[in-house]
Amino acid sequence: MTWADLDHHGDRELAPGLVDLAVNVRAGTPPPWLRAVLRAALDDVAAYPDAGPARAAVAATHGRDPAEVLLTAGAAEAFVLVARAFTPRRAVVVHPSFTEPEAALRAAGHPVERLLLEAPAYRLREVPEDADLVVLGNPTNPTSVLHPAGEVAALARPGRVLLVDEAFADTVPGEPHSVAARRDLPGLLVVRSLTKTWGLAGLRVGYALGPPELVAALAAAQPHWPLSTPALAAAVACTAPAARAEADAAARELAAHRAALLAALPDGLVVGEPRSSFVLLRVPGGARVRAALRQRGWAVRRGDTFPGLDADHLRVAVRDPGTSRAFAADLAAILEAEEILAPMPTTTSQPAPVPEEHR
Ligand SMILES: Cc1ncc(COP(=O)(O)O)c(C=O)c1O
Numbered sequence: 001m002t003w004a005d006l007d008h009h010g011d012r013e014l015a016p017g018l019v020d021l022a023v024n025v026r027a028g029t030p031p032p033w034l035r036a037v038l039r040a041a042l043d044d045v046a047a048y049p050d051a052g053p054a055r056a057a058v059a060a061t062h063g064r065d066p067a068e069v070l071l072t073a074g075a076a077e078a079f080v081l082v083a084r085a086f087t088p089r090r091a092v093v094v095h096p097s098f099t100e101p102e103a104a105l106r107a108a109g110h111p112v113e114r115l116l117l118e119a120p121a122y123r124l125r126e127v128p129e130d131a132d133l134v135v136l137g138n139p140t141n142p143t144s145v146l147h148p149a150g151e152v153a154a155l156a157r158p159g160r161v162l163l164v165d166e167a168f169a170d171t172v173p174g175e176p177h178s179v180a181a182r183r184d185l186p187g188l189l190v191v192r193s194l195t196k197t198w199g200l201a202g203l204r205v206g207y208a209l210g211p212p213e214l215v216a217a218l219a220a221a222q223p224h225w226p227l228s229t230p231a232l233a234a235a236v237a238c239t240a241p242a243a244r245a246e247a248d249a250a251a252r253e254l255a256a257h258r259a260a261l262l263a264a265l266p267d268g269l270v271v272g273e274p275r276s277s278f279v280l281l282r283v284p285g286g287a288r289v290r291a292a293l294r295q296r297g298w299a300v301r302r303g304d305t306f307p308g309l310d311a312d313h314l315r316v317a318v319r320d321p322g323t324s325r326a327f328a329a330d331l332a333a334i335l336e337a338e339e340i341l342a343p344m345p346t347t348t349s350q351p352a353p354v355p356e357e358h359r
Contacts, residue, residue, distance in 0.1 A: 006100070010301040013301055019297055021316045022301040023301075026198070030198055054236050061239040064183070070215045073227055079105075081208075082161070085220065088132050124136070124152070139275050144280055147177065149178070160187050161189055164189070169192065203230060205231045261279060279316050281313065283312055286314055290302060
């Protein structure tokens with residue numbers, strides 16, 4: 001693959017009429033109360049946004065000082081700010097993983113080394129000692145692996161920025177392996193997103209947490225007023241105790257829904273131990289299977305644009321059990337047909353053409 005593939009994301013898999021198993025935004029969001037918050041915020045958009053209350057709210061929710069919080073236009077902006085603010089001598093990105101951090105570093109002209117973890121467990125392993133920027137996701141997209149907090153913490157060093165992408169941390173009940181509240185680890189920068197759990201991907205809300213000097217360095221690279229007034233209102237609302245409790249309840253329900261999906265899927269396809277809102281599958285003939293799934297109305301995320309994965313990897317979002325069972329049944333039927341057709345491929349075994357934008 002070329003590094004241009006790093007720009008591919010699940011939204012590119014979507015098309016009218018397809019059930020979305022490709023994008024990991026929680027279904028049925030934003031909830032009505034949050035829509036009301038956004039609508040109310042529109043009344044104030046004549047004024048320039050005031051980030052103070054949102055910064056204080058985020059700080060309070062993680063037991064931090066406001067000086068340790070930088071609000072960003074989604075987690076994605078934080079990666080760009082890191083790439084702008086720092087000039088790493090040796091940047092190491094742990095893969096397979098979300099590709100935007102590497103894309104941002106490369107776009108800023110920084111060389112990037114990939115540390116590929118090994119299937120099926122994708123356990124963390126040693127990082128070169130002289131790496132002065134290390135990036136990893138926890139839980140990790142697309143493997144859904146949750147690294148123990150102790151192993152993540154052990155990567156922190158004086159003289160190194162350790163960027164932990166916790167965009168999916170709130171999909172894990174109780175967040176036992178989040179390091180968002182850790183103030184004792186040198187150079188730790190935690191990036192969080194409010195777009196997945198709360199259905200705000202189109203609004204763009206996230207934040208970074210870290211030592212004040214790192215936060216200040218990122219802020220200096222950020223344009224003025226990066227978040228709109230509605231986005232700031234959402235940040236306040238989604239970090240309030242009631243919203244945090246709602247997110248935790250959603251994470252518990254998600255765990256049950258994920259168990260239903262895992263129980264319904266044909267044996268032997270799931271890679272590793274999924275802990276987030278998606279599962280990674282390894283499916284023989286993955287490209288054909290993905291095309292056949294599209295014909296049956298399912299959009300799943302291709303895996304081959306993630307460093308370390310190939311076309312046999314497919315990422316599937318966890319949805320309600322009825323949807324998961326219907327999907328699993330279609331997948332089983334496709335795989336059965338694949339097995340019958342595999343020994344003597346004919347024109348009838350070819351998938352229907354896939355539109356250019358979905359290849
Ligand atoms: C692991 C991970 N981190 C960060 C992001 C970006 O999140 P945001 O929408 O907050 O920019 C995504 C989006 O898909 C993601 O999967």
